[in-house]
Amino acid sequence: MIDLNGNDNEQKFALNKLELSSSPVSLNANGTIKREDKEHVLNAQGAMKLDLEAISSYIRSLSELKLEMTGASEKPFSIKATSLDGKWVEIPKRSEFATSFHADTIRGFGLLVESLEVPIKLANGLAEVDIQGTVNKGKMSLQPTIDFSAEAPVISIPENNLVLTGVGLSENMSRDLLAQLHPIFIGAAVSQGTFDLGLRHFKWPLAAAERKKAKFSSTITFNEVILRAGGLLTPLLEVMKMEERELTIGDQPMECIGENDRVRCSALEILVKDHSLMFTGSIGFDKSLDYIAQIPVTQQMVGGDAFKYLEGTSISVPIGGTVLKPSIRKDVVQTALKDLIIQAGKKQITDQAGKLLQNLFK
Numbered sequence: 001m002i003d004l005n006g007n008d009n010e011q012k013f014a015l016n017k018l019e020l021s022s023s024p025v026s027l028n029a030n031g032t033i034k035r036e037d038k039e040h041v042l043n044a045q046g047a048m049k050l051d052l053e054a055i056s057s058y059i060r061s062l063s064e065l066k067l068e069m070t071g072a073s074e075k076p077f078s079i080k081a082t083s084l085d086g087k088w089v090e091i092p093k094r095s096e097f098a099t100s101f102h103a104d105t106i107r108g109f110g111l112l113v114e115s116l117e118v119p120i121k122l123a124n125g126l127a128e129v130d131i132q133g134t135v136n137k138g139k140m141s142l143q144p145t146i147d148f149s150a151e152a153p154v155i156s157i158p159e160n161n162l163v164l165t166g167v168g169l170s171e172n173m174s175r176d177l178l179a180q181l182h183p184i185f186i187g188a189a190v191s192q193g194t195f196d197l198g199l200r201h202f203k204w205p206l207a208a209a210e211r212k213k214a215k216f217s218s219t220i221t222f223n224e225v226i227l228r229a230g231g232l233l234t235p236l237l238e239v240m241k242m243e244e245r246e247l248t249i250g251d252q253p254m255e256c257i258g259e260n261d262r263v264r265c266s267a268l269e270i271l272v273k274d275h276s277l278m279f280t281g282s283i284g285f286d287k288s289l290d291y292i293a294q295i296p297v298t299q300q301m302v303g304g305d306a307f308k309y310l311e312g313t314s315i316s317v318p319i320g321g322t323v324l325k326p327s328i329r330k331d332v333v334q335t336a337l338k339d340l341i342i343q344a345g346k347k348q349i350t351d352q353a354g355k356l357l358q359n360l361f362k
Helices: 052-062 171-176 208-213 233-239 304-310 330-360
Strands: 002-007 012-021 025-036 039-051 067-070 072-082 095-108 111-123 126-129 131-135 138-142 145-147 154-157 161-168 189-205 215-228 246-249 253-259 262-272 275-284 289-296 314-321 326-328
Touching: 012 039, 025 072, 039 052, 052 067, 052 095, 111 171, 171 189, 189 208, 233 289, 233 326, 233 330, 304 330, 314 330
Parallel strands: none
Antiparallel strands: 002 012, 012 025, 025 039, 039 072, 067 095, 072 095, 095 111, 111 126, 111 131, 126 145, 131 138, 138 161, 145 154, 154 189, 161 189, 189 215, 215 246, 215 253, 246 262, 253 262, 262 275, 275 289, 289 314, 314 326
């Protein structure tokens, strides 16, 4: 509903009442509309009510962001908008807007933030949101922006931003966030530990068709993380003939770069008792895996006699498939083991021949 009155000659109108009622947004405002040069300029202020559950459903329908929000609140707002060639088009690019909203919950990527006030600003085609909250006894500091001036809207995060600090690692975070960056978290249960997440840069187009243009660079620092093996870790430990299922990620950083439709992470070491496993590779935005696990040769794999000659050696195991269905090339392991055992046999023969010669010349 719009209630206007004014003078056509002066090209200035009083906006006595502006009412909008819809599922995601309802508002009640007043202000003015006046002519400036060839354009119309709207200045208004009032109260806006947001239904975050409906808004998050709308966002999910437009993009691949798995974002869930709940809560409804009425807050004051102000807006200044300018027409384009006399028409009200490209509003986000030609408006200034400010408000805030209260969220009961914001859930995404395994993170849950509860009961927070979130300010929003829009100017020069750039929307800014400031989210400050507590997550699993840690801190979240997130200031995403949406650039509406681009051909397709893009979400970005300020450079060199520490987003998460001292956040307790949960199974939801492991599954929904970390498993999208590294395969060891697929199906693994979390026993303990915290992590920090820093972003050097982050740009993510909202439109699925523009996904290949997404780029980010991040650092995840693990602190005393202990996992219970699951997913692809279980068959790897079976290959090593290890009964132990508890794994430790030492206090180490992992650098991850997302570009060209893939996420590539720096080498990550995990410990199983006295054994070290090293992982390198990438995950596609389509969830495809291209990883190598460097696993140590254990005594259980080759027996005591051969292990004397193979201790300290390792085998490269290719990991393919997808995040949901990882696959391990056990035939590669078997072939590599055969070659190593043959080498161990040759060393044993050489050692025995050397001992025989020593005995002959005593």
